[in-house]
Amino acid sequence: MQKRISMFAAAFALMTGVFASTVLAADKAIVVEMETTEGKIVLELDQAKAPKTVANFLAYIEKDHYPGTVFHRVMPDFMIQGGGMDATLSEKETLPPIRNEASNGLRNDEYTIAMARTGDPHSATSQFFINSGTKNSFLNRADPRSDGFGYAVFGKVIEGKDVVDKIEAKPTRTVPAPKGGLMENVPVEPVLIQAVRVVSGVQK
Known part of the structure; x- marks a missing residue:
């Protein structure tokens, strides 16, 4: 069984272009704790329906990418977005982008986590958003x-x-972007991600 799971993890690495030393435990839900300056958010990841995306998220956790990043875009009744910029709003270096798995049947319902991306559907890297609205279909x-x-x-x-609700309610403003232009919906008081750890569902 261990060999089969290890081969499964290796297949993820080939699909995502990254390789994490974590081995997915197929019989357990993957649970992740995210510590923020507003409190703790606990996430359950769906490796069965979003294998490439979950493997990518775990790779960033293993790289210790998320601590020090902020929720840089907050929109009431819509979503909170983070995972890619530090407190100065400078973008952190990322792994290669992954293929879009939005056809997996999971929906952007309230309190789900999804990958942020540009207009290119296959451009997602480290940034994610948590849906905080009920009309995000x-x-x-589909x-x-x-x-x-x-x-x-x-x-x-x-x-x-x-905690998601508290972050969503933060006052925001428009600020100059480090590389030029403007960034909208930036919390006036930075909301920092302090730690992200896997608490169950993977083996080292």
């Missing part, structure tokens, strides 16, 4: 209002929904 691939690809959901919040 237009982000689903929705006729989507861009034809959608945004890939790969898990859900199982504890700390109140």
